Amino acid sequence: MMHWLNMGGYWPxxxxxxxxxxxxxxxxxxxxxxxxxxxxxxxxxxxQSRGSSS
Amino acid sequence: MSWAWFHxxxxxxxxxxxxxxxxxxxxxxxxLTGVAGLIGGLGLAPADYQQGEGYRIIFVxxxxxxxxxxxxxxxxxxxxxxLIWRMNVAHAVAASCASIGAWFTALALATGSLWGRxxxxxxxxxxxxxxxxxxxxxxxxxxxGLRGAVDDTSRADRASAVLALVGVVNLPIIHYSVDxxxxxxxxxxxxxxxxxxxxxxxxxxxxxxxxxxxxxxGAIVLTRARGQILRRERNARWIGEVVGAAAK
Amino acid sequence: xxxxxxNSVSAGRAGWLLIQRDLRLAVRRPGEWLQPLVxxxxxxxLFPLATDPQLSRLRxxxxxxxxxxxxxxxxxxxxxxxxxxxxxxxxxxxxxxGLPLSWLLLAKCSVHWLLTGLPLVxxxxxxxSALGAPYPAIPGILAALLIGSIALSLIGAVGAGLTLGLxxxxxxxxxxxxxxxxxxxxxxxxxxxLAIDLEPMSAPMYLLASIAVLAATLxxxxxxxxxxxxxx
Numbered sequence: 320m321m322h323w324l325n326m327g328g329y330w331p332x333x334x335x336x337x338x339x340x341x342x343x344x345x346x347x348x349x350x351x352x353x354x355x356x357x358x359x360x361x362x363x364x365x366x367q368s369r370g371s372s373s
Numbered sequence: 374m375s376w377a378w379f380h381x382x383x384x385x386x387x388x389x390x391x392x393x394x395x396x397x398x399x400x401x402x403x404x405l406t407g408v409a410g411l412i413g414g415l416g417l418a419p420a421d422y423q424q425g426e427g428y429r430i431i432f433v434x435x436x437x438x439x440x441x442x443x444x445x446x447x448x449x450x451x452x453x454x455x456l457i458w459r460m461n462v463a464h465a466v467a468a469s470c471a472s473i474g475a476w477f478t479a480l481a482l483a484t485g486s487l488w489g490r491x492x493x494x495x496x497x498x499x500x501x502x503x504x505x506x507x508x509x510x511x512x513x514x515x516x517x518g519l520r521g522a523v524d525d526t527s528r529a530d531r532a533s534a535v536l537a538l539v540g541v542v543n544l545p546i547i548h549y550s551v552d553x554x555x556x557x558x559x560x561x562x563x564x565x566x567x568x569x570x571x572x573x574x575x576x577x578x579x580x581x582x583x584x585x586x587x588x589x590x591g592a593i594v595l596t597r598a599r600g601q602i603l604r605r606e607r608n609a610r611w612i613g614e615v616v617g618a619a620a621k
Numbered sequence: 622x623x624x625x626x627x628n629s630v631s632a633g634r635a636g637w638l639l640i641q642r643d644l645r646l647a648v649r650r651p652g653e654w655l656q657p658l659v660x661x662x663x664x665x666x667l668f669p670l671a672t673d674p675q676l677s678r679l680r681x682x683x684x685x686x687x688x689x690x691x692x693x694x695x696x697x698x699x700x701x702x703x704x705x706x707x708x709x710x711x712x713x714x715x716x717x718x719g720l721p722l723s724w725l726l727l728a729k730c731s732v733h734w735l736l737t738g739l740p741l742v743x744x745x746x747x748x749x750s751a752l753g754a755p756y757p758a759i760p761g762i763l764a765a766l767l768i769g770s771i772a773l774s775l776i777g778a779v780g781a782g783l784t785l786g787l788x789x790x791x792x793x794x795x796x797x798x799x800x801x802x803x804x805x806x807x808x809x810x811x812x813x814x815l816a817i818d819l820e821p822m823s824a825p826m827y828l829l830a831s832i833a834v835l836a837a838t839l840x841x842x843x844x845x846x847x848x849x850x851x852x853x
Contacts, residue, residue: 323415327426332491336484337415340433343480344589347473351596358600359616366613511800518796522787531850532783536797539779539843543801546832550804553828557811 383460385602386611392595399592407585413578421575427491432578434484436586437477438502441509442544444474444590448516449541452534461605462598464530467537468520469597473590475513481506501555505548512540526605632720636728639715643732646705657698658740664690665748676753683752684813687762688806690748691741691770696795698737699777702729703848707785713852722848723841730778730841738770754817761816764826769809772833775840776801782847804832 326333381387414432421428448470455463485503486496497503516533523529571579606612630638647654668686669679706712706729715725745766746759754762780798784790808829815822 329427332487336430351593355600358603362603362616508800515797550807554807
């Protein structure tokens with residue numbers, strides 16, 4: 320297990336790469352979902368205001 | 374006739390629903406192939422003859438690099454379709470590709486640099502692949518900059534479409550010129566593990582990771598594209614039905 | 622532009638009239654059109670100032686100085702390509718004239734290159750000699766700058782069309798054009814370096830020329846599309 324974490328001595332390079340990849344994936348998921356949620360909220364608001372004014 | 378399906382995609386409500394239906398498949402597919410690839414890459418694959426355990430960076434670096442160029446190609450294709458057929462949906466897809474593409478490019482640069490440090494001794498050695506990735510990053514930033522600078526959505530769509538098409542024509546030229554430049558000055562090349570000579574134990578996790586990144590890319594693009602379409606189709610009737618119904 | 626209806630003027634004649642008009646307008650404001658050239662000299666001056674100015678050392682950085690300065694001057698000069706005509710509506714007239722816009726823009730680009738690119742080409746050998754290049758290298762330096770500056774002008778025209786009328790368009794223009802100009806820089810600088818070392822430079826020159834030809838065919842079309850989009 321320790322040998323695996325050590326990555327043959329390359330651990331300060333290998334693990335940051337995987338962490339960066341994980342962070343990239345996580346951040347993009349977060350931002351994409353947040354963007355979609357915001358667009359959905361705005362669309363709901365528009366539909367409702369249109370519905371109430373007609 | 375056979376163009377019917379093409380024009381069906383152009384319909385915003387159809388695309389919105391189809392994308393929504395595909396999303397869980399893409400997301401789960403990405404997760405599963407990713408886990409399988411990681412198990413294979415970090416666990417099962419043997420150490421490399423030259424680079425020891427350090428080569429395992431390849432399992433994230435190469436997928437990121439491949440996706441960075443694929444994303445640009447998809448972006449340019451969607452932009453071209455949007456420009457020629459005046460398709461709002463296509464422009465929405467193109468706009469959705471830019472930011473994830475730029476992220477992948479940055480990730481490819483960062484992982485490439487980290488890979489280079491133990492192999493070359495420095496964090497940067499003007500390797501042709503990394504140099505091309507750097508130029509690609511600037512192409513993405515230029516695209517995003519142009520989109521941001523133009524207020525009118527329609528003009529932003531079409532101007533950035535022209536830019537994306539010019540960029541995609543230029544990409545192979547840039548790549549070739551950087552390779553040529555690198556060969557002149559005997560620079561270092563990062564990737565010595567050629568694909569044909571890669572044993573299956575290494576190749577399969579690599580392909581799985583590339584597939585995982587690709588599915589992930591698809592999921593992100595479709596999510597963003599749906600959001601774009603909701604914003605662009607401001608007062609269309611179908612929005613009311615879709616939005617009043619469920620959260621997804 | 623002229624009182625005759627568009628159909629009575631052929632594209633060739635229109636192009637020639639446009640060239641004459643642009644030249645006449647430019648001659649009225651020589652200062653503006655000389656600025657890129659002055660900028661070119663100023664930038665190349667910075668290189669020896671930033672290092673030990675021994676001619677043997679400067680010879681090595683001469684290609685760098687020439688091409689970086691040429692690129693930056695070209696970017697600056699691009700402001701002059703469409704700005705005036707975009708503002709006063711002449712560009713719009715060209716777009717709706719019924720004549721092929723890509724052809725008309727090619728005419729505009731050629732005048733623009735004549736006034737901003739050609740001076741750089743002619744100034745190049747002067748600057749190169751000041752940076753230690755040997756006399757026999759001059760034809761090679763001229764050739765590389767000639768082809769390269771044409772390619773840069775054409776590629777830049779697309780960027781100028783895309784950023785027409787945008788606030789802070791200049792910085793964005795640089796960000797858009799510079800990555801696309803990388804191949805020209807690589808081949809042009811290499812050709813110039815070989816010329817200065819008095820070695821055969823045909824390989825990069827062929828590559829540079831093919832880029833220029835590609836640019837000459839595709840850039841006017843892309844620039845026309847960009848201009849139309851920007852004018853709407």
